[in-house]
Amino acid sequence: EVQLVESGGGLVQAGGSLRLSCTASGFTFSYSWMSWVRQPPGKGLECVATIKSDGSQEYYVDSLKGRFTISRDNANSSLYLQMNSLTAEDTAVYFCATSGGAVWGKGTTVTVS
Amino acid sequence: VVMTQSPLSLPVTLGQPASISCRSSQSLVSSDGNTYLNWVQQSPGQSPRRLIYKVSNRDSGVPDRFSGSGSGTDFTLKISRVEAEDVGVLYYCMQYTHWPYTFGQGTKLQI
Numbered sequence: 093e094v095q096l097v098e099s100g101g102g103l104v105q106a107g108g109s110l111r112l113s114c115t116a117s118g119f120t121f122s123y124s125w126m127s128w129v130r131q132p133p134g135k136g137l138e139c140v141a142t143i144k145s146d147g148s149q150e151y152y153v154d155s156l157k158g159r160f161t162i163s164r165d166n167a168n169s170s171l172y173l174q175m176n177s178l179t180a181e182d183t184a185v186y187f188c189a190t191s192g193g194a195v196w197g198k199g200t201t202v203t204v205s
Numbered sequence: 206v207v208m209t210q211s212p213l214s215l216p217v218t219l220g221q222p223a224s225i226s227c228r229s230s231q232s233l234v235s236s237d238g239n240t241y242l243n244w245v246q247q248s249p250g251q252s253p254r255r256l257i258y259k260v261s262n263r264d265s266g267v268p269d270r271f272s273g274s275g276s277g278t279d280f281t282l283k284i285s286r287v288e289a290e291d292v293g294v295l296y297y298c299m300q301y302t303h304w305p306y307t308f309g310q311g312t313k314l315q316i
Contacts, residue, residue: 127306129253137245137253137297139306153305187252191306193243193299194264196252 094118094195096188101200108178108204114171114188114197121169122146125191128162128173130184131199138184141173142191178204206230208298210309217287217314225312227280227298234277234302241302244273244282247295247311256296257282284314292316 100112112128127142141162142151150162161174171188185199207230217223233240244257255264257273260280270285280298284291291314298309 136311137247137299137308139308142304142306151304189253191301192241192258193245193253193255193301194258196254198252 096190096195096197098186098188098197098200101186101202103203103205104178106179106204109174109176110178110202112173112175112186112188112200112202114173116169116171116188116195119190119195122166126162126164126171127189127191128160128171129187129189129196130182130202131187132181132184143171175202178202180204206233206300206303206307208300208307208309210296210298210312213310213312215312215314217284217292217316219289219292219316220286223284223287223291223314225282225296225298227275227282227309229278229280229300231303232277233300239302240276241300242273242275242280243299243301244271245297245299245308247297249293253297287314 095117098114129139140153143162147164159177163172183204185201187199188197209228211226233242240260242260245253245255247253256267256271261273272283274281295311295313297311
């Protein structure tokens with residue numbers, strides 16, 4: 093079964109950090125560009141970071157201002173998002189997805205107080 | 206790239222067709238000749254599900270009442286006959302030709 097499972101969300105104080113993880117199965121993770129997409133409560137979807145299949149290039153939305161880092165471990169079919177200096181505006185459900193949108197995880201909730 | 210959907214709320218009648226428009230602020234034709242425009246569906250409390258990729262290709266398991274069309278900057282999602290399971294759901298267009306990848310605001314089908 094093709095699957096993405098996120099973990100690592102939770103409640104954090106403003107200024108704090110969190111590391112999200114996403115584990116893939118059922119498809120060739122090492123061939124796939126991967127993205128993190130977030131959805132604030134009651135709002136739309138925003139793709140915040142993307143990484144090439146081999147990890148050689150990372151892309152970030154400008155509004156993050158260098159606070160987030162995307163990374164991957166192809167040997168373990170895992171994707172990560174390190175989030176620093178969190179603010180209330182980062183409160184959202186964070187989805188892991190293949191960059192073409194074919195596969196989505198169920199999401200993990202990040203709440204910044 | 207700004208993606209603009211219309212309408213944002215679409216009154217529908219079961220069994221009747223429905224159509225959602227999506228316009229991009231610049232062409233979505235990639236340097237490789239492909240147009241990376243998807244349509245995704247999101248039910249309340251669920252993660253998104255891709256319905257259509259590269260403008261008009263239906264994903265596996267997607268009912269054939271869903272179809273996508275368009276080119277350049279103008280795209281359309283059509284539902285040939287709206288069913289009850291299509292209502293109360295959000296539909297987003299999404300482009301991944303240009304970074305940052307961007308989504309439309311979402312369109313909700315309502316009775």
